[in-house]
Amino acid sequence: MKVALFGSQPYDRRFFDEALQHQPDAARIELVYHASLLSLETAPLAQGSEVICVFVNDVLDAEVLQTLHDGGARAILLRCAGYNNVDLAAAAKLGFFIARVPAYSPEAVAEHALALVMTLNRQTHRAYARVREGNFALDGLLGTTLHGKTVGIVGTGKIGLATARIFKGMGCTVLGHDPFPSKQFEAIGRMVDLPTLLAASDVVSLHCPLTDDTRHMIRRDTLVLMKRDAMLVNTSRGALIDTADVIDALKARRLGYLAIDVYEQESALFFQDRSSDIIDDDVFQRLMTFPNVLVTGHQGFFTIEALREIAAITFDNLACYMAGEACANRLPLA
Numbered sequence: 001m002k003v004a005l006f007g008s009q010p011y012d013r014r015f016f017d018e019a020l021q022h023q024p025d026a027a028r029i030e031l032v033y034h035a036s037l038l039s040l041e042t043a044p045l046a047q048g049s050e051v052i053c054v055f056v057n058d059v060l061d062a063e064v065l066q067t068l069h070d071g072g073a074r075a076i077l078l079r080c081a082g083y084n085n086v087d088l089a090a091a092a093k094l095g096f097f098i099a100r101v102p103a104y105s106p107e108a109v110a111e112h113a114l115a116l117v118m119t120l121n122r123q124t125h126r127a128y129a130r131v132r133e134g135n136f137a138l139d140g141l142l143g144t145t146l147h148g149k150t151v152g153i154v155g156t157g158k159i160g161l162a163t164a165r166i167f168k169g170m171g172c173t174v175l176g177h178d179p180f181p182s183k184q185f186e187a188i189g190r191m192v193d194l195p196t197l198l199a200a201s202d203v204v205s206l207h208c209p210l211t212d213d214t215r216h217m218i219r220r221d222t223l224v225l226m227k228r229d230a231m232l233v234n235t236s237r238g239a240l241i242d243t244a245d246v247i248d249a250l251k252a253r254r255l256g257y258l259a260i261d262v263y264e265q266e267s268a269l270f271f272q273d274r275s276s277d278i279i280d281d282d283v284f285q286r287l288m289t290f291p292n293v294l295v296t297g298h299q300g301f302f303t304i305e306a307l308r309e310i311a312a313i314t315f316d317n318l319a320c321y322m323a324g325e326a327c328a329n330r331l332p333l334a
Contacts (some may be wrong), residue, residue, distance in 0.1 A: 001322060002030045003077075004049035006038035006058050009271060011307060012079075019311035025322060037267065043067040051318060053077045054085075056298070057267035062090035069094045075321045077314050082237060083331060084210040092333035099317035099329045103158045105306035110162035112300035113205050113235045116259035120231065120294045121146065144202075147171035152201030154194070154217075155236065156182040160207035164188045167203075175201060179213075198225040203233060210237035220245040229256035235300040238264035243283050250290050258287075259294045270297045 005012060013033055020026050032049060036042045038058035044067065046052055052073050054060065060076065065087060068076075076091070078100040091098055119125050122143040130137070151167040153160045156178040164174045165188060174189030176182075177197045185191060194217075198204060204226065208214045218232065218241040226232070232255060234241055243264055249255040263269070265281055279285060287293055301310075313329065320327035 001025075001028050001051060001318075002032060002049040003051040003053055003318065004032045004034060004046040004073075005053040005079075006034045006036065006042065006046075007055045007271065008033040008035060011302075015307040015311040016314075019308070019315050023315055023319070025319065028322070029318070038064065040064050040067065044071065046073055047071040049073060051075045051077060051321070053079060053314065055079045056082060056085065057270070058085060060086040060091070062087045065090045065094055065096065069096070075099075075318075077317050077321075079310050079314055082209055084237065086331075088331065088333055091331075096333070097321050097327075098331045098333065099320070099327050100331060101310050101313045101317075102329055104301065104309040104313065105303060106158040106162040108303040108306040109159045109207075109235050109300040110166055112261060112296075113163050113207075113233055114166050116233055116235070116261065116294055116296065117146070117203055117205075117231060120257050120259050120292070125294065126291075146203075149173070149202040150175060150200050151203045151205065152177070152197040153185075153189070153205055153207060154178075154197065155207035155209075156185045156191075157207065159236075160205075161185060161188070163205055163207060172203075194222070195225050198222060199227070201230060202227065203231045205233040206236045206240050208236055208240055210239050215239050216242040216245075218242065218246065220248070223249045223255060226255065228254055231257035231259065233259045235261040238262040238266055243287070247283070247286055250293065257292045257294075258290070261296045261300045262298055263295070266298060 016031055020029060020031060023029060034045050038054050040063050043064050046068055050072055052068055054076065075097040081100055081102050083100055123141040127141055148171060150173045152175045153164045154177050156176045161182060161184055164176060164185060168174050168188050175197045176185045176189050176191045177194045181191050223245060246258060250258060263284060287295065317327055317329050
């Protein structure tokens with residue numbers, strides 16, 4: 001069984017090779033790594049591979065899926081929870097088996113959200129640079145005490161719950177919003193509607209899947225509901241926020257801080273070394289000019305534990321496909 005992994009990085013190779021050694025059917029599995037992202041141009045690289053393994057920025061639209069199917073592919077394994085990059089209707093028509101990794105080390109992403117908040121609030125990234133240059137002045141590094149502040153968690157799934165627990169433990173009041181309320185959240189905070197959460201929160205942290213309903217949920221008319229000194233944090237999907245509207249809010253001093261680990265147009269930037277290139281994304285470059293903006297390159301999931309879990313669950317999904325068995329992580333395409 002040939003498995004083509006697209007968008008593979010050295011760490012993917014490390015953890016997938018490691019996990020393969022523990023598979024009972026290891027001798028039947030051949031992993032083929034492709035550093036390039038999956039697109040219509042790169043899809044022919046999968047010729048002869050029955051299984052395609054992809055990540056968040058790979059493209060699986062109708063044309064790509066048809067090309068993969070023509071090349072012999074019959075299964076798509078997602079190394080992630082989200083599947084907004086998959087044309088499900090086209091996949092169903094072609095009869096693809098598609099399975100995902102619904103949750104992996106939610107604490108990893110929750111801890112990264114906290115790291116973004118703490119870094120931007122206390123300006124530790126700027127302090128680090130100053131001290132290395134022998135500058136020990138404190139002007140410009142003033143932060144606030146998070147204890148006693150209100151943190152709004154938008155999306156109370158596993159990652160949202162893990163994030164809520166962290167901030168609750170720090171002495172924050174926690175509010176939550178989710179169209180499908182979590183019973184577990186009741187022990188942590190209070191569920192409210194989105195306008196109430198945005199108006200009351202000092203920190204708003206997004207933990208939603210990207211759907212038609214959530215796309216650009218943070219935009220001009222919702223940003224005006226937020227406190228002028230509030231911090232917006234996004235470790236979920238870039239398109240949850242309208243970046244142009246957020247830039248306008250930052251320019252107008254209607255948003256205090258922005259911390260993002262994801263970006264709507266990240267596929268052309270993230271997971272690559274672009275340090276010697278001219279980055280021609282004017283929106284991203286404008287974001288980088290703000291001193292109250294912190295950006296990381298989609299590393300919230302990037303822990304040893306999470307990568308091992310991703311590889312293990314992906315192989316479990318592969319085993320189900322190879323055996324023709326029911327798979328709990330399979331996407332319902334009907």
